[in-house]
Amino acid sequence: MPASGTSKTLHHGLQVLELLVQHPSGLTLTEIADGIGVHRTVAHRLVKTLEAHYLCRRDRFKRISLGTGLVRLAEPVEQDLRTLARPVLEELSDSAQASAHLVVRENADQVRMLMIVEPRRAPMHVAFRSGQLDPIGRGSAGLALLAAAPPVPGEREEVTRARERGFAVSKGEIAPGITGISAVVHTGRDHPETSIGLSLFEAPNPDELGRLVVTAAKRLSTQLT
Incomplete structure (x- = not known):
């Protein structure tokens, strides 16, 4: 559960990214939903939002993995x-x-x-x-x-x-x-x-x-x- 006073939606979005870090070969939408404990419809909205910011992507088999937008975000870290x-x-x-x-x-x-x-x-x-x-x-x-x-x-x-x-x-x-x-x-x-x-x-x-x-x-x- 997200901490009190924090955004539940953002929490779930970050959970998606953390889950994909653990599965570099990608996951299906159902696997993501099950992995973070949300309904498949919620997982779909989260993934669509992350895709819009290039933080995740889908391959031709519809498996979802981390996107190249993360490289730009991570580069300035320390x-x-x-x-x-x-x-x-x-x-x-x-x-x-x-x-x-x-x-x-x-x-x-x-x-x-x-x-x-x-x-x-x-x-x-x-x-x-x-x-x-x-x-x-x-x-x-x-x-x-x-x-x-x-x-x-x-x-x-x-x-x-x-x-x-x-x-x-x-x-x-x-x-x-x-x-x-x-x-x-x-x-x-x-x-x-x-x-x-x-x-x-x-x-x-x-x-x-x-x-x-x-x-x-x-x-x-x-x-x-």
């Missing part, structure tokens, strides 16, 4: 941060031969994957989808952000440990079998709280990888502050 972060992430990814990620704090309870760069020469690597939301208390990215704040009663041992050594390590918290290593990026007031890190299948030497991540975080911090 553009400076993403532009500066890309070469840092690319260098980190190539050095560690692992996927490198940039994560921002979305709200008090969640973090969002803003960007991920995959290694160019690694035989295997971890793949995530940009934009995904995760709980701030799970995964190295969120733990690193929590560790940047003063200690609080009852905090996880991993947060305390991250504060002591300057980077956070998690194992299997976002995806089974995946290790995350992240450090906070000091961005100043113009950007959200941010962390940079690595996601990989195996981390035989987390301290060495942690040093790479901290170096990358400091490099990006210097450019942003």
